[in-house]
Amino acid sequence: MDIVKNIVKVNFFRDSLQLMQLSEEVKKMDGVLDAAIVMGTATNKEILEKLNLLTDEGKKATSNDLILAIRTRDESLLPKIISTVEDMLMKPLTSLQPSLDRAYYTIESALEALPDTNLAVISIPGQYVKEVALKILERGIHIHLFSDHVPIEDEVELKKYASERGLLVLGPGAGTSIINGKAIAFANKVRRGPIGIVAAAGTGLQEVSVILDRVGLGVSQGLGVGGNDVKESVGGIMTLDCIKYLEEDEETKSIMVISKPPDESVLKKIIRFIEEETRKPYVLCFLGVKKYTPPKRLAKRIHSFRTLHSAVLDMIKLTDPERFKDSKAKISLKLSELKKLCNMLSKNLKPNQRYLRALYTGGTLMYESLLIYREIIGKDVYSNAPLDPRYKLEDSYKSYMHSVIDLGEEEFTAGRAHPMIDPTIRKIRLIEEAKDPEVAVITMDFVLGYGAHPDPVGAMQEAIIEAKRLAEKDSRNIIIMGHVCGTEADPQNSSIQEEKLKSLGVTIFPTNALMAFASALVAKRCKISDEKLKKAYKVFLDV
Amino acid sequence: MSDKVKKLFREEPKIVNIGLEIFYSSLKDQGIEVVQVNWQPPPSIEKRLKEKLDKIL
Incomplete structure (x- = not known):
């Protein structure tokens, strides 16, 4: 029988990226069936629960505590696994990052080491940004500011300061x-x-x-x-x-x-x-x-x-x-080609399969799709970040009718790496959507590039296969659509990612808008007046 | 255009990365000259002392 063990380390902080890397290492250890090492935020506890990795011990953790959750079949291995993980947690952070030859602990020493620095990339907690950013700007260096939650008055002050001196502050966020x-x-x-x-x-x-x-x-x-x-x-x-x-x-x-x-x-x-x-x-x-x-x-x-x-x-x-x-x-595709494709895809759907579910990692892509859905499907498209607040999902973790989810929103990312890096949350969600007999089509974006997951499609592969299997078991067919936002020169290579999707039976689209349009047509079985369709095509997909 | 921006648009970026190491790696992978700052939040006691000092001074 499987045993699940949670160990809580009180007031112990590691950032979400480090913990994600560590979790992957632990999953590979002998005797470990599944593992997750996370900060005890509500989001993370919810995810542990869905992965059947949460015990009463873990439930007590707060967002300042670290939860080490392990599933094994052999209890005798637990002490060894736990002590190894604890050793890993104690190691200097840089040992997890092999490409890092040398790190500095002050901005001054770093700038001495690279005197002609012309850009600073800042990704520290928002409340500390102003002090650090001013130091950088005073030295005449531009800033790319990745950090979120920078107080708005700080943002204004930094941008005014930079603007007056001919410097860039790109960001926050x-x-x-x-x-x-x-x-x-x-x-x-x-x-x-x-x-x-x-x-x-x-x-x-x-x-x-x-x-x-x-x-x-x-x-x-x-x-x-x-x-x-x-x-x-x-x-x-x-x-x-x-x-x-x-x-x-x-x-x-x-x-x-x-x-x-x-x-x-x-x-x-x-x-x-x-x-x-x-x-x-x-x-x-x-x-x-x-x-x-x-x-x-x-x-x-x-x-x-x-x-x-x-x-x-x-x-x-x-x-x-x-x-x-x-x-x-x-x-792009012509309207006639789009209609033909969607009719072909919808052929094997059952009459009660009428909803679409969009699982996005990119916020702007999600927003673009909502604009298209509003026109083709109507106002009643639910979301955790809807165009009209009346259609806000009561529970972001549960889809309702047509639902479009931005998995990069705060409720999914508190204490976790962004879903472009950590696919766990979307894997769980995809399986849940596939279980719903009323779902016709599921769409997903796969964002490539530096900083993103090394193999975003590979990371979802198992979940895609499982989603299709669940539908088949229920004598249903489920349509999965994907859009790869990336280039062939990206570390993940867009062609390889697209080929992988195709081999999994996913229909791919070269742009997000095209995917949104097609999925709406499938959900509606193309039963939209020609006039309305032509107008929507002209506005959203043509020039 | 400001000279600083003109320079940035003309020269290779030379970057100080303050925070997430993942960005250091991806900048390095592109052959960019980059140094990493492992930034730590100031200890809270220091902050309180600083506020007091600020008041006194």
Whole structure:
């Protein structure tokens, strides 16, 4: 019989990435059937419970305590396993990271070692950011600020300080930047080229740069400013600075500005600036706000779209008009082709299989899909981060009717690594969705690039097979769709990841919007008026 | 354009990574010159003392 043991180490902290690596090591140990080492946050306890790894002892842990949870079949092995794990926990942190030759403990000593530093990447708890960031800015160094939960007044102070001195503060909460072709934090290896991108939407920047790469186009600079920058309290300080810098940059020939919904006053400010102070061609995508129409005299130079997909198509048309038709064919499907594919996929569904479930790791991708679902399926699409608060899921861990989940939201990440790195939470969720007899289609994004899981599809493989097996056992067919957001040059190689998905019977799509559109068609069995469908296609998938 | 930004857009990035080591590794993998700072939060007692000192001074 299996034995589950929890050991709680009170007031013992390790960061979620270190614990994830350690958990993987422990799982490989002799006699261990399953293991997880986590901080005792509510999220983590919920996950241990779902993995049948939580005991009464573990339930008592608080978020300051560490839980070591092990399942074994041989109780006599437990003392040895536990003492080995305790030794591993006591080792210096750097021993887990073989590529680290040397670490510094103060910023001053690090900067002495690398005197011409021009960028700092900061990922420390938000409340400590200001002090550290000011030290960096005082030395004339730009910042990519990954940290979340930076107090808004600190963000404003840092950005004003930087702006006055001609420095960049990319973030807080900036998941992605591409500087001179190099991927900073979570970013993909994309070609260099003439297109500059300013983004207040992390996975949005990844999606756009990756699609451009797929058709042979490249990025000059990709500057992630963090979602708060377009809120009234920050006022678009860095968005405007970055637009200005790209406008002056000789290598940048045209510019994309993409963002999750900005506050109205900031949106107006950004648009006014682009209309009056710039000369280069612009493609804008402010997700979730009423489409902006530029004045007639600027209609040729400034374009605006409602999805990342359409915005990228337009940028391709602008940059490389001669190859537009071929490029479009690489990243899109005609409406007739989409309908044909969805009819074919839906053929073996039972009549009561009518719901879709979308399991996202990328927040902007999830948001883009919600906009499409609202148009094709209707308002009643539930989510943990819905467009309309009336459709907020009562329990983020339980889907209801059509449900679209952002697994990167706080309730899933407290004390855990992001699901782009740690697939555990999505594996559990996929199995749960597959058990629901009313589910027709499940969609997933697989975000590649530096910082992400070394094999995101491989990590989900077992769960995908199990999901299909569960449905089959119940004499159902379940459709699984996937979108790989990555390039062939990424460490994970997008082609290899896509091939793996195909071999698992997953239908893949070159863009997220296309996947969302297709899954909505399957859920609706294509029973939507032609007029409505054509209109939605034009708005979301065409230029 | 500010000289600092112009330089950043022209030169190879040279980076100090403060915090998560995963970013150090992925920067290093791209051949970027990078140094790691294993940042630790200041001890709370020091913070309280500092506040008191700030008041006195």
